[in-house]
Amino acid sequence: MSTTGAQEDLAILYPGGVFPAACASRTLLDHVVSKWGVLVLVSLAERPHRWSELRRRAEGISEKMLAQTLKTLEADGLVHRDQQPVMPPRVDYSLTAAGQEVAALLTPLLAWVAVRTGDVAPNA
Structure with a gap:
């Protein structure tokens, strides 16, 4: 699978992000884990x-x-x-x-x- 294909798969799995540094979901992830x-x-x-x-x-x-x-x-x-x-x-x-x-x-x-x-x- 190409890098672009993998990135598209991640975008489908995590539509709000989680991997980008500025993603707000990181704050919630930090609190939960x-x-x-x-x-x-x-x-x-x-x-x-x-x-x-x-x-x-x-x-x-x-x-x-x-x-x-x-x-x-x-x-x-x-x-x-x-x-x-x-x-x-x-x-x-x-x-x-x-x-x-x-x-x-x-x-x-x-x-x-x-x-x-x-x-x-x-x-x-």
Whole structure:
């Protein structure tokens, strides 16, 4: 296949881009596949979580990074933030329909990483 044919195939597969440096989809890709983004999305695929549950679940994440990750994923339309009008304040996080779609794609990837880590990165 020629280079031009391959480029045309990519244009059909990815009509919005992803490969051009200025493509806006790169920002979303960065948010979705960041270490913390993946862990938050897959955790929320199991069930809604409160902030403190997510912090315990994604061991090693700082409060600042969790807050930033949740805010970013919410702005991307992947996470829903539900603040309850109760005392003390209660906030639950869940996935939107788009968040459920991407989490369904990420879950097998995370499972593969868990199984293959020793084979691919023995020093990890």
